[in-house]
Amino acid sequence: MTRIIGICGSLRAASLNRALLRACAGLLPAGATLEVVEIGDLPLMNEDLEKPAWPEAVQRLRRAVWPAEALLIACPEYNAGIPAPLKNAIDWLSRAEGIGGVTAPPGETRRTPLAGLPTAIIGASPGMLGTARAQQHLRMSLQSTGTPVMPGPEAFVSAAPKKFEGGELIDEPSRAAVTKVLAGLVGWAARLKD
Ligand SMILES: Cc1cc2nc3c(=O)[nH]c(=O)nc-3n(C[C@H](O)[C@H](O)[C@H](O)COP(=O)(O)O)c2cc1C
Incomplete structure (x- = not known):
């Protein structure tokens, strides 16, 4: 069993990347689960908000990510990089235990919810590069948080509006690419556990 948390x-309500995550739920290898956590209620990162304790929305996100065995990020591309809400969530998840007056769950030895968490990135965009630049940008940030991002396989859903119908991913090559990423992530998590 591999518990994957999705971000x-x-x-936006009609997000292609959210639809991509929904498609992932139906393409998981046997034994894996996917739960999506919301990041829209997080305040903008501000160290002044860390005392005396992290805001409730931050604590909720951290509590959701801690027990996960793997992370799957559906990353849109804004101006060739990471969208601000996603970067904001990463920044809150990158903070070490104790800073916000809250301790890690019992038995948790990782320094932060992101440190050491096996991760895969996927993305969808209307453009021809399918979020390739944003995914690369995200990899750079996640290096700084000590998050082991799976080197490959990768999935770039380009010209994405044509590949969904009624919110469903109908493009077979995209479904195959995402299926490979999900299988790879489960294997990546197992390898890093050993
Ligand atoms: C501020 C902004 C910047 C964008 N920049 C890019 C870009 O650099 N490359 C790209 O492929 N799409 C870009 N787009 C288009 C998004 O990829 C498109 O809106 C996509 O549907 C967003 O993801 P979502 O459907 O999950 O919300 C941009 C959109 C916004 C709002």
Whole structure:
């Protein structure tokens, strides 16, 4: 059993990346589960908000990510990089235990919810590069948080509006690419556990 937590970097209701995450739920390998956590209620990162304790929305996000065995990020591309809401969530998740007056769950030895958490990135955009630049940008940030991002396989859903119908991912090559990422992530998590 591999418990995967999913984060969608877009806040909009009709998000292609949210639809991509929904598709992932139906393409998981046997034994894996996917739960999506919301990031839209997080305040903008401000160290003044960390005392005496992290805001409730931050604590909720951290509590959701701690027990996960793997992380799947659906990353939109804004101006060739990471969308601000996603970067904001990463910044809150990158903070070490104790800073916000809250301690890690019992038995948790990782320094932060993101440190050491096996992660895969996928993304969808209307453009021809399918979020390739944003995914690269995200990899750079996640290096700084000590998050082991799976080197490959990768999934870039380009020209994405044509590949969804009624919110469903109908494009077979995209479904195959995402299926490979999900299987890879489960294997990546197992390898890093050993
Ligand atoms: C501020 C902004 C900047 C954008 N920049 C890019 C970009 O650099 N590359 C790209 O492929 N799409 C870009 N887009 C288009 C998004 O990829 C598109 O809106 C996409 O549907 C967003 O993801 P979502 O559907 O999950 O909300 C941009 C959109 C916004 C709002």
